[in-house]
Amino acid sequence: MNTAVTGFSKLSKDAKIDWIANEYFANPAEAVAIIKQYWNSDIRLQQLHDEFIENTITNFYLPMGIAPNFLINDQYYSVPMVIEESSVVAAAAKSAKFWSTRGGFKATVLNTEKIGQVHFLFKGEAGKLQKFFELKKDSLIASTESITKNMQKRGGGILSVELRDKTSELENYYQLHVTFETKDSMGANFINSCLEQLAKSLKEEALHYNEFSPIEKDITVVMSILSNFVPNCIVRAEVSCTIEELAEKKIENPQEFAEKFVQAVRIAEIEPYRAVTHNKGIMNGVDSVVLATGNDFRAVEAGVHAYASRNGNYSSLSHAKIENDIFTFWMEIPLALGTVGGLTSLHPLVKMALEILGKPSAQELMQVVAVTGLAQNFAALRSLTTTGIQEGHMKMHLNNILNQYEATADERKAIAKHFENHTVSHASVVELIEYLRK
Known part of the structure; x- marks a missing residue:
């Protein structure tokens, strides 16, 4: 027991x-x-x-693969991907090759603003608090100088501090809403250090503010923490070509394919049950590169899905259209990433992944990650609207099943031959293995 x-x-x-x-x-x-x-x-x-975490007993391995031939802003990349799901890397590589002969991917960083908040309670008049804030705002920011000076040398630091009144939603609740530029670092530790100093200074300034009553001087800081929702840290990735250029072996009627593709995206825009799976496919690409480069995929996931719900309904992150016989497929997503600090300078494979990508800046990494997500989404939608998702996925999954049942070389050869013309399923593979072993 x-x-x-x-x-x-x-x-x-x-x-x-x-x-x-x-x-x-x-x-x-x-x-x-x-x-x-x-x-x-x-x-x-x-x-x-x-020493990366506590109570370590061993290492948990995930495969690290490479998806080559990504043409992004006229530059070729081989993209490192860490993921356990079969067919993801193959799908990304296939999309990369497809679009490399059709002008490649275009990516643009629209903004890099990050957010942190000091959450506090104030039992007094909102007008008096606003006046206090306006008088003390500069001194609050100045109190973080020792923390921000190195970041400021790199062109970053605190961009703005705003007092937000949230008392209509929660009694006595206010925020210091702070925006940051952290350049090539993800910036979590920097942001949190700044916020804690702002909180400390807020309490001290309030204690010595003569216009506050004793109860108003006693500001209660509940917590000071960065936000992983970064709707102003956005990157756009897109591809486009003429309808005719979409033609390939499995796309014999490019006009029909493009129209069906656009409809599939529109369904994901209006139907949350579809949108969740649709966006999960995007995150297959995003998360795998985020992991490979030592970034926080949980933070990215949380922020991206919050962004997908920003209009009140969960919706597709990607969009598609046909205009003047031009097919365009694009998305904009929030990505707070770093290429310095954290595991980027510690984990040997993370350092190698960044080397493979050409030692990118944080903005360049944002572009690569977004493009990989878009490529993954294109591959999934191309399969869904042509042959179906399971054909390619189950063929990739076949190898995992054979490993599970320790198939011999002769068995693998016979099974591969059989499934050239039959649909792969776990049950059918197991049945064939048992038949061969009788």
């Missing part, structure tokens, strides 16, 4: 593993062996990974 444990974080790594193995597995020795087989043989490298 499983039991609670005290002082787990204080145990040595081996002791942690032994407790896990003995507590949860019928064969503890086998469990320990599985855990340790993923350790890196380079002790220094393993120690580096151990």
